[in-house]
Amino acid sequence: MRESEGGHNSYDVLILGGGPAGAATGIALKRLDSGLHIALIEKSDYSSFRIGETLPPHAQAVLRGLGVWDAFIATSPMTSYGTRAAWGNAEPYENEFIFSLHGNGWHLDRNAFDAMLRAEAIKAGVDVHINSAPCGPPRRHQHWALPVRIKGSTCELNARFMVDATGRHSWFASRLGVRYQVYDQLAAIFAFYRFDPGSIAVDNCTLIEATQHGWWYSAMLPQSRMAVAFMADAPYLRQISWRSLEEWRSLHGATSHTRRRIENAIPLGTPTLCSAASRRLEIPVGEDWLAVGDAASTFDPLSSQGIIKGLHSGVCAARSICRYVRGHKGALAEYANFIERQYSNYLVARSAYYRVEQRWPDSPFWQERQKTLQLGPEHELQMPATGDVSSDAPARGLSKLSTSAGTDHSSWVSSHKT
Ligand SMILES: Cc1cc2nc3c(=O)[nH]c(=O)nc-3n(C[C@H](O)[C@H](O)[C@H](O)COP(=O)(O)OP(=O)(O)OC[C@H]3O[C@@H](n4cnc5c(N)ncnc54)[C@H](O)[C@@H]3O)c2cc1C
Numbered sequence: 063m064r065e066s067e068g069g070h071n072s073y074d075v076l077i078l079g080g081g082p083a084g085a086a087t088g089i090a091l092k093r094l095d096s097g098l099h100i101a102l103i104e105k106s107d108y109s110s111f112r113i114g115e116t117l118p119p120h121a122q123a124v125l126r127g128l129g130v131w132d133a134f135i136a137t138s139p140m141t142s143y144g145t146r147a148a149w150g151n152a153e154p155y156e157n158e159f160i161f162s163l164h165g166n167g168w169h170l171d172r173n174a175f176d177a178m179l180r181a182e183a184i185k186a187g188v189d190v191h192i193n194s195a196p197c198g199p200p201r202r203h204q205h206w207a208l209p210v211r212i213k214g215s216t217c218e219l220n221a222r223f224m225v226d227a228t229g230r231h232s233w234f235a236s237r238l239g240v241r242y243q244v245y246d247q248l249a250a251i252f253a254f255y256r257f258d259p260g261s262i263a264v265d266n267c268t269l270i271e272a273t274q275h276g277w278w279y280s281a282m283l284p285q286s287r288m289a290v291a292f293m294a295d296a297p298y299l300r301q302i303s304w305r306s307l308e309e310w311r312s313l314h315g316a317t318s319h320t321r322r323r324i325e326n327a328i329p330l331g332t333p334t335l336c337s338a339a340s341r342r343l344e345i346p347v348g349e350d351w352l353a354v355g356d357a358a359s360t361f362d363p364l365s366s367q368g369i370i371k372g373l374h375s376g377v378c379a380a381r382s383i384c385r386y387v388r389g390h391k392g393a394l395a396e397y398a399n400f401i402e403r404q405y406s407n408y409l410v411a412r413s414a415y416y417r418v419e420q421r422w423p424d425s426p427f428w429q430e431r432q433k434t435l436q437l438g439p440e441h442e443l444q445m446p447a448t449g450d451v452s453s454d455a456p457a458r459g460l461s462k463l464s465t466s467a468g469t470d471h472s473s474w475v476s477s478h479k480t
Pocket of ligand 1: 196
């Protein structure tokens, strides 16, 4: 840490949240300008289970562009050759990555993946503090000042620029009172399993199974583990029983394909509920701050795009921050524009995929999903729209990323869970 004259810890950029988006922002910033002093504050120690495990084939370009490809391969991700989906039809059909220009995808040990990115951020020169979190509201007087609890003791960190990478709760933007737009009430109940080595041969495709009130997915993970999730609307999940293993078993017992896939698996703990709603900040930037990854916008897990979106937004954010601190005040508006356009494309793709399933026309879950959604009346930005971050001239050391722009319709087609 750098000590300022006032005795506080002073940084150029302070990143809150050390998931894929926060780590990518830190790494990309250091690659663009090694002289920047950057701190990353992460509240966890990366030890508890994290959900979100499938990386689509085109992630390779982003990981290579960030300079973390070798470290990624060293985490031994499991090769994924595609998906099998009972979607729109009772019998599953295959959607193989073999037809993707980018090759195969991967199933991750998410904790190992996130910890790898943290290690790469440290290697790049970012001051990373785990088990640390803000313990009071941010204040602003020329620079940002934030009380932070770092490994048990409280200190005040100062920063010229703040990045909100705290995931779907958008801790920092919420403290500033930034509103967000919510598009659905999707929630996930998920559980992890393990297989005794050699007990059965489970293929390493992701399996998707649509049901009347939502859909299931199951994905093999490294070390003979599997993630299983049921995606449905939060009000429906409040009406049913799922918390005990017994109740959870009877829930997946009513499926056709998922049930067979996990009948020999051993549960690792009880099921957990989390939000999977599609939502976005109305404005993901402000004076001397911006939001990246899920803190800026979240996608339906059907897309399998959340991690790559987080990495890519971190890279785009880093470019914009570098330009902004050098005096290009329009750089943040460009970033905000990029996030908005990406979200608009996402909403179109989301409705198109859900419309494929027509077996339950009276189900509120499917009726809601098949509506045409738009960004919303409040989406207009308060700032001039001046360009497209993703099509900027390639930044130093990150040129491969300029062609792998976030989530257009075609990238979803090649990588979504169905
Ligand atoms: C059921 C489900 C399945 C999914 N499946 C996939 C998938 O197959 N593929 C895919 O690509 N995506 C998937 N996703 C989405 C994916 O997990 C997220 O999009 C991705 O993790 C977003 O990365 P992020 O860095 O923005 O946020 P996160 O991964 O949420 O990271 C945020 C970090 O900030 C930390 N933090 C939070 N608050 C604070 C605070 N106040 N101070 C300091 N630190 C803080 C957290 O500990 C965390 O480490 C899935 C999501 C769900 C819900």
